[in-house]
Amino acid sequence: MIPSLLILIPVIAGLASLFIQNEKAAKGWALVASLATLCLAVAGACSHRVTELQADASWLPALGSRFSLSMDGMAKMLVLLNAVALPLAIGATYKNSYEKSGSFYGLLLLMQAGMMGVFLASDALLFYFFWELALIPAYFLSSKWGGEKRIQATFKFFVYTFAGSLLMLVGILYLYFKTPEHSFAIQAFYNLHLSDSEQFFAFWLFFIAFAIKIPIFPFHTWQPDAYEQSPTVVTMLLSGVMVKMGIYAVIRWLLPVFPAAVARYDHLVILLSVIGILYASLIAIRQDDMKRLIAYSSIAHLGLMAAALFAKQQVGIQGVMIQMFNHGVNVIGLWIVADAIEKQTGTRKFSQLGGLAQKAPGLAILFVIMAFANVALPLTNAFIGEFMMFNGLFRHSIWMAAIACISIILAAVYTLGMVQKVFYGNTAPATDHSVDSSLNIKLMLAILVIIIIALGVYPQPMLQLTNDTVNAVLAKIHSI
Amino acid sequence: MNAIILSAVWGVIMMFSSILFKNKGAFKYIAAIGLIVLTVANIANTYGCDFFNINTHEMLRYTRFGLFFNTIAFLCTLIYVLLSGKEIEKHGNYVAEYYALIFFVLCGVSILTSFNNLLMLFLGIEILSIPLYILTGSDKRNLKGNEAALKYFLMGSFSTGLMLMGIALIYGGTGSFQIDVVRSATLFGTFSGISFLEVAGLLFMLVAMAFKVSAAPFHFWTPDVYDGAPTVFTSFMATVVKAAAFIAFIKLFEVRIADTSAVINWGMLLSLLIIATLLIGNITAVFQQSVKRMLAYSSIAQAGFMLFAVFSLNDFAKEGLILYAVAYSLATIGSFAILAKMKDITFEGFNGLAKSHPVLAATNTIFLLSLAGIPLTAGFFAKYYMLASVVKTGHYLWLVILGVLFAAVSVYYYFRVIQAMYFKEGDAQAEDVTPGFKIGLIIVAALIILVGIYPQVVLNWLYF
Numbered sequence: 001m002i003p004s005l006l007i008l009i010p011v012i013a014g015l016a017s018l019f020i021q022n023e024k025a026a027k028g029w030a031l032v033a034s035l036a037t038l039c040l041a042v043a044g045a046c047s048h049r050v051t052e053l054q055a056d057a058s059w060l061p062a063l064g065s066r067f068s069l070s071m072d073g074m075a076k077m078l079v080l081l082n083a084v085a086l087p088l089a090i091g092a093t094y095k096n097s098y099e100k101s102g103s104f105y106g107l108l109l110l111m112q113a114g115m116m117g118v119f120l121a122s123d124a125l126l127f128y129f130f131w132e133l134a135l136i137p138a139y140f141l142s143s144k145w146g147g148e149k150r151i152q153a154t155f156k157f158f159v160y161t162f163a164g165s166l167l168m169l170v171g172i173l174y175l176y177f178k179t180p181e182h183s184f185a186i187q188a189f190y191n192l193h194l195s196d197s198e199q200f201f202a203f204w205l206f207f208i209a210f211a212i213k214i215p216i217f218p219f220h221t222w223q224p225d226a227y228e229q230s231p232t233v234v235t236m237l238l239s240g241v242m243v244k245m246g247i248y249a250v251i252r253w254l255l256p257v258f259p260a261a262v263a264r265y266d267h268l269v270i271l272l273s274v275i276g277i278l279y280a281s282l283i284a285i286r287q288d289d290m291k292r293l294i295a296y297s298s299i300a301h302l303g304l305m306a307a308a309l310f311a312k313q314q315v316g317i318q319g320v321m322i323q324m325f326n327h328g329v330n331v332i333g334l335w336i337v338a339d340a341i342e343k344q345t346g347t348r349k350f351s352q353l354g355g356l357a358q359k360a361p362g363l364a365i366l367f368v369i370m371a372f373a374n375v376a377l378p379l380t381n382a383f384i385g386e387f388m389m390f391n392g393l394f395r396h397s398i399w400m401a402a403i404a405c406i407s408i409i410l411a412a413v414y415t416l417g418m419v420q421k422v423f424y425g426n427t428a429p430a431t432d433h434s435v436d437s438s439l440n441i442k443l444m445l446a447i448l449v450i451i452i453i454a455l456g457v458y459p460q461p462m463l464q465l466t467n468d469t470v471n472a473v474l475a476k477i478h479s480i
Numbered sequence: 481m482n483a484i485i486l487s488a489v490w491g492v493i494m495m496f497s498s499i500l501f502k503n504k505g506a507f508k509y510i511a512a513i514g515l516i517v518l519t520v521a522n523i524a525n526t527y528g529c530d531f532f533n534i535n536t537h538e539m540l541r542y543t544r545f546g547l548f549f550n551t552i553a554f555l556c557t558l559i560y561v562l563l564s565g566k567e568i569e570k571h572g573n574y575v576a577e578y579y580a581l582i583f584f585v586l587c588g589v590s591i592l593t594s595f596n597n598l599l600m601l602f603l604g605i606e607i608l609s610i611p612l613y614i615l616t617g618s619d620k621r622n623l624k625g626n627e628a629a630l631k632y633f634l635m636g637s638f639s640t641g642l643m644l645m646g647i648a649l650i651y652g653g654t655g656s657f658q659i660d661v662v663r664s665a666t667l668f669g670t671f672s673g674i675s676f677l678e679v680a681g682l683l684f685m686l687v688a689m690a691f692k693v694s695a696a697p698f699h700f701w702t703p704d705v706y707d708g709a710p711t712v713f714t715s716f717m718a719t720v721v722k723a724a725a726f727i728a729f730i731k732l733f734e735v736r737i738a739d740t741s742a743v744i745n746w747g748m749l750l751s752l753l754i755i756a757t758l759l760i761g762n763i764t765a766v767f768q769q770s771v772k773r774m775l776a777y778s779s780i781a782q783a784g785f786m787l788f789a790v791f792s793l794n795d796f797a798k799e800g801l802i803l804y805a806v807a808y809s810l811a812t813i814g815s816f817a818i819l820a821k822m823k824d825i826t827f828e829g830f831n832g833l834a835k836s837h838p839v840l841a842a843t844n845t846i847f848l849l850s851l852a853g854i855p856l857t858a859g860f861f862a863k864y865y866m867l868a869s870v871v872k873t874g875h876y877l878w879l880v881i882l883g884v885l886f887a888a889v890s891v892y893y894y895f896r897v898i899q900a901m902y903f904k905e906g907d908a909q910a911e912d913v914t915p916g917f918k919i920g921l922i923i924v925a926a927l928i929i930l931v932g933i934y935p936q937v938v939l940n941w942l943y944f
Contacts, residue, residue, distance in 0.1 A: 062936060132855045143903045151903050155895065162891055166884035169864070173871040173880075201877075 002044040003069035003120045004055040006079060007113050009037050014109030014137075020102035027094060030105035034086040034112070041083035045076040045465065059126070064176070064183040069120040074321060074469035077462065078119040078248055081328045082241050086112050089236040092336040092444040096343065098145055098231070111137040111237060118245050124172045124184040127253075131165055131245065138238060142230040153225035160222040164209035171205030175257070189257050190476065196260050203261035206254050207269075213246030214302050216269070217276030227295035232339035235291070239298050239335070240328040247305050247324055251317070251469070255309070256476035266310040270397065273307035274404050276300070281410035285417065290338045290348040293418055294331065297374060300407055301327050307404060308389035312477055314470060316392015321466040322459055323385030326373075326452075330382060333370040333448040337363065340437045341422065345430040350418070355427030360436040364423045366445040373452045374415045376408065381455035481532040481540070482521040483550045483590035490514040491583035498576035508565035511579040515558040518586070522550045538658065539597035545798055546593035548942055549727050549805065553589050553720045556809040557582065560716060563817040563920045567712035571618050578618060581611035582716065589724040593731075598647045598657045601728060605643065605692065608724065609636050612717055616709040628708025635701045639691035646684030653678030660735050679740050685732060686749075692725040695787060696756040699780050703764075706776035711825075714772070715816030718779045723805035726786050730801060734793055750791045751879050757784035758886040765893045772825045774893050775815065778851065781890055782808055785866050785883065791876075792869035799939050800865025806931060806938050807858035811850040814924045817917075818844045823909035830897055831906025840910060841901040843921040850928045852894040853887055858931035863887060 013033030020026045047053060059067040071079065086108065098104040114137065117130030135158065142154035172184070178198070179188045194202070212219045227235045255262055280299035287293040305323055308316040340363060341356065342348050357364040373380035376387075386408070394401035436442075455462060497510050521531065526547040561568075561579075569575050588608030595601045613636065617629025651657060653675060687698060694702040706714045737746045761781030768774040786804055789797035818840050822829055834841040850859035870880050901908070931938055 060934075060936060062939065129855045136849075136854065140902070143899065151899055155892075155899070158895070159888060159891055163885065163888035166888055167881065170867065170871065170877070170880050170884055173868050174877065176868075177872055177874070205881075 001055060002040060002047065002052050003071055005040055006037060006044065006083075006120065007069070007116050009033060009040065010109040010113035010116065014106045014113060017102055017106030017109060020106075023097060023101040026101040026105045027090065030109060031087060031090050031094075033109060034083070034090060037112070037116075038083040038087055041079045044071055045080050059123075063125070064181070064185075065125040066123055066185065067126060068123045068185065069117075069126075070122045071120060072469050072472075073466040074248065074251060075119050077321065077325055077466055078241075078244060079116060081244065081325050082112060082115050082119065085237055085240045085328060085332055088332055088336075088444050088447065089233045089240075092441050093233050093339060094440045095438055096233075096339075100144075104141065104145060107137040107141050108233065108237070111141065111234075111242075115237075115241055115245065119248060122186045124176070124186065124189060124253075126184070127249075128165065128169055128172060131168075131249075132162075134242060134245070135161055135165075138230075138234060138242065141234045142226065145231040145234075147229040147231075149225070150229040153222075153229035157222040157226035160212050160219070161209075164212035164219075167205045168209035171202050171209075174202050174205070186252075189253070192257065194258070194260075196264075199258045199261040200264065203254070203258045203265065206249075206258070207265075210246045210249045210254060211272075211306075213249070214243060214306055215246070215276075215299065216303060216306050217272050217279060217299075220276060220280070220299050223299060224292050224295040227298070228289065228291045232291075232335050232342075236332045236335045239295070240332040243298070243302055244324045244328060247302070247309065247320065250306070250309055251320070251473055255312075255473050259477050259479065262310065262312070262477065266312065267397075269310045270307045270393070270400050273303040273310070274400055276303035277307070277404055277407045278410070281407045281414065284414040285410065287414075288350050290341065290350065290353075290418065290422070291335075293414060294334050294338060297411065297414060298327075298331055300411065301331075304386070304389055304393075304404060304407065307400065308392045311392045311396035312474075313392035313395045314474055315388050316395070317470050317473065318463060318466070319385050319388025319390075319392060321470060322455075322462050323382065323389060325462060326381040326385050326455060329448055329451050329455075330370060330373045333366075333445060333452075334374065336441060336444060336448075337367045337370065340441050344434045344437070347430050350421040352428055352430045353422045354425040354431060355423070356431050356434060357423040358427065359431060359434040362442055363437045363445075366442065366449055367423065368419060369449050369452065370445070371415045371419045373456075375412045379453065379456045381452050381459065383456060384459045481530055481534055481536075481542075482525040483518060483547075483554075484540075484587055484594075485532050486518055486521050487583050487587040487590055490518065491580045491587065494576050494580035494583055498574075501576075504569045504575050507576045507579050508561060508569070511561050511565075511582070512558060514583065515554050515561065519551055519554040519558070522547060522554060522590075526551070539600050540591070540594045541596035542594050544942060545802075546727065546731070549593050549724070549802060550590055551941075552802065552806055552809075552938075553586065553593075553724060556720050556806075556813065557586060557716070559810070559920070559924060560719070560813045563813060563917065563924070564712045564715060564820065566917075567710075567817075567820045571710050571712070572620065574618075578615065581615055584611045585716075585721060589720065592724050592728040595728070595731070596659055598650065598659060601659075601732065602640075602643060602647060604728065605725075606640065608721060609640070609692075612713075612721065615713040615716075616705055618713065619710050622708075622710075624708040625710065628705045631708075632701055632705045635691070639688045639698070642684050642691075643688035646681040646688060649677050649681030649684065651681075653681060659732060675740060675743050678736075679744050682733075682736055682740060686753075689725065689729045689732065690753060693722060693729060693783050693786070694780050695753055695783055696760040696780065699757070699760065699783075702780055703773055703776045706779065707770070707773050711772060711816055711820040714776070715813055715820075718775070718816070719809035719812045722779065722783065723786075723801075723809060726783075726789070726801060726805070730790050730793065730798065733790055737793065747791070747876060750787065751876055754784055754787045754791060754879065755882060757781070757787060758883065762886045762889045762893075766889065768893070770826050771819060771822075771830065771897060774827075774897075775812070775819070778890065778893065779812070781886065782851070784886070785863060788866040788870050788883065791879075792873050794869055794872055796865055796869035796872055799942065800862065800869055802942065803858070803865055803931070803935055803938055804862040807850055807862035807928065810924050810928050810931075811847040811857075811859060814921055814928075815844060815847040815851070817921065818847075818910075821910045821913055823911070827896055827900050828906065830900035830908050831904040833901040833908035833910065836908055837910050837913070839918045839921065840913065843925040844901065845898050846925040846928055848894040848897055850932070852891050856929060856932045858928045858935070860932055861935040 114134030591604030
């Protein structure tokens with residue numbers, strides 16, 4: 001029941017919003033709808049009754065595909081993230097005005113619905129459907145309301161991910177014809193007994209799709225351009241929630257279905273991830289654009305998650321779980337600040353910014369806490385996640401862990417460098433006349449700071465929430 | 481038999497109706513009535529009610545599959561006539577005759593979906609093609625149109641010649657024109673070498689059919705003809721006619737491939753044909769400046785996808801071909817109907833269409849998404865069935881992977897139109913459209929989405 005509503009509410013609200021002409025009404029409508037989804041997501045996360053957490057209906061009997069949704073620990077957590085992200089994003093940009101705002105907010109809601117579907121689907125064909133459907137609104141949002149080079153940047157993003165997901169479709173079909181009863185149900189895929197060579201082949205079809213989404217080096221090139229050119233609200237959802245689809249899919253579909261292939265290729269994937277971590281961190285240091293810096297920092301963080309996943313240690317996977325939520329929250333906070341600064345000063349270039357702390361002390365305090373979370377300082381939420389992930393990676397390969405650990409220092413270099421260049425030093429012409437940010441931005445950042453510190457001090461509820469998924473996945477991995 | 485006879489009769493009625501009615505607008509409705517009559521008669525035939533009980537000595541054989549395709553072809557033509565009727569009226573004074581030719585094409589379609597004899601195949605192809613040569617050149621004062629018609633006619637005759645040669649050789653190899661008669665041991669004894677005649681004949685047939693469905697490397701006529709013909713007739717040629725040619729293709733090879741597979745590796749041959757078609761169609765479409773020409777090349781690319789059905793020849797392939805015919809015809813008819821209204825048919829001509837004509841832009845987006853095969857549109861399930869049919873055979877997975885990579889390429893040129901309509905500044909000029917036209921487009925778009933969510937609405941008719 002709950003899973004269907006989690007998809008239906010944003011779909012219906014989004015379609016209705018497409019026909020709203022008035023800007024205020026569109027904003028209010030989107031905010032109300034997203035808050036309703038949030039309430040429902042919280043209710044779902046707290047619920048333990050199986051009947052409430054599942055939905056199953058006949059869809060395509062001839063193909064062996066059902067409209068079946070289910071919510072386990074990992075799904076609960078990501079649904080929560082998805083539900084939190086949209087009201088935060090809308091709230092923080094409430095004062096911005098968008099041309100044709102009815103369509104803008106409608107597409108945002110549809111994008112949320114698509115991502116909900118990805119996290120909830122327990123049928124491969126349905127999963128593929130939602131995987132693509134989340135992409136279409138994102139494409140239209142970024143191309144219509146984005147920056148100067150939006151058309152090329154978002155098109156690259158679209159074609160990249162579309163090519164990847166088509167390969168996944170071939171993989172899904174391949175597995176489908178291997179199941180004895182010709183079914184797309186996730187359990188049927190889990191029960192498959194594939195030979196090693198079959199796994200080695202099909203693994204790549206899935207992996208490339210997910211690696212593009214995450215993104216893992218060398219499939220990451222779409223990402224900085226897309227993040228930079230998208231309107232910031234969309235970037236928040238892209239980097240806060242959508243890239244988690246890739247990590248989620250690896251845990252849900254890749255690790256349990258192809259244990260032998262994962263055992264064979266884990267070193268390669270970890271190596272690529274670690275290269276990506278260092279490469280992205282180094283490039284982030286050299287960036288002059290705030291959005292691009294956050295984008296590269298995001299590649300580094302996601303790379304670490306991918307590496308920790310393929311290390312296949314309980315503590316590491318547990319760390320990835322909690323870090324998916326934490327990174328989503330933190331990066332949204334960073335984008336909110338970036339957007340606030342750009343709206344005030346008209347620039348995102350560090351070379352034109354400086355001394356903002358004198359003008360906007362409130363924003364500066366909140367931003368520094370965000371920055372600490374990005375560096376994964378103790379007491380912030382990211383510390384727990386990164387510590388567990390490094391722990392897991394260390395148990396798998398000391399050398400890889402050691403090299404990846406360099407990224408902690410690099411993260412401090414670029415993040416604190418950003419704080420310094422934007423908020424301290426002498427005021428630049430662009431920041432001379434700035435004032436402190438408006439109340440709604442501070443309020444949203446304050447909520448994020450509370451989440452950051454609360455989860456940093458007491459992460460236990462989050463860890464407990466995803467415990468069942470971690471154990472189930474590990475059992476599948478070690479069953480070979 | 482209903483469809484074949486009635487379509488021919490209604491063609492004649494259309495011709496003579498121009499004596500009775502002077503108002504051009506009337507013909508559209510006479511044609512629509514005719515198409516409804518045809519559809520009803522064909523459905524009656526599907527459920528066992530044949531008005532004309534003629535013994536064809538097994539030269540024609542009616543199957544659920546073929547008759548169901550007839551229904552789809554008639555309904556698509558009905559939508560086409562209702563959407564594009566106004567455009568047909570613009571092309572000269574012979575409106576009734578154009579409709580008559582369309583009905584004769586449908587007669588050819590009905591023969592192609594039910595032939596069981598190579599002579600009938602030949603007749604069907606000819607009845608289908610000759611009216612098309614005329615329609616292509618219908619804009620008499622347009623040099624490009626004339627060139628296209630002549631080119632189409634010459635190339636078409638050549639391919640028909642090849643087909644006749646193939647039929648003759650197959651007759652030599654099997655001793656029969658019936659397509660389901662395999663090499664008879666009584667006639668040739670146990671000498672198995674004779675099958676080479678049959679194989680040679682089939683190769684000729686393959687070339688001729690590949691020509692008709694515009695598969696590379698026999699596609700050279702397609703861009704010129706589609707581009708040169710009046711847009712409204714291109715739309716018909718690229719949809720109903722092409723899908724019918726595919727039905728004939730799959731019917732012909734269904735029996736024959738199994739019979740000769742010991743001698744020749746059809747899988748390799750067809751996969752080369754598919755790759756060439758996908759490659760040339762997709763890559764050339766990327767470089768086009770005119771949307772009409774882009775759609776012409778994209779129709780070659782779509783033919784490459786439909787060839788997957790001929791390649792795999794299983795139940796998925798047949799269901800998929802039906803679904804592909806529906807998805808592709810609806811989307812292409814809609815897209816061409818909008819194209820015909822545009823003042824400038826280059827990509828730049830679409831700049832900013834979303835501002836000036838939001839309904840045209842929105843529905844065109846759905847048509848293009850469907851052609852690109854995005855989920856939630858009919859085009860997705862069409863491509864899905866094609867891919868699934870090949871994956872099911874368990875071999876040639878690399879062909880499927882190549883296929884999806886080309887599908888990703890196809891996104892490039894379809895989305896260029898969407899980008900122009902929505903994201904680029906400009907003032908796209910389109911002719912004034914009536915509310916009826918808009919409603920028609922919305923209905924077609926809604927059908928595409930309906931089939932995209934629940935393809936069973938189409939496929940269930942194959943079995944019940």
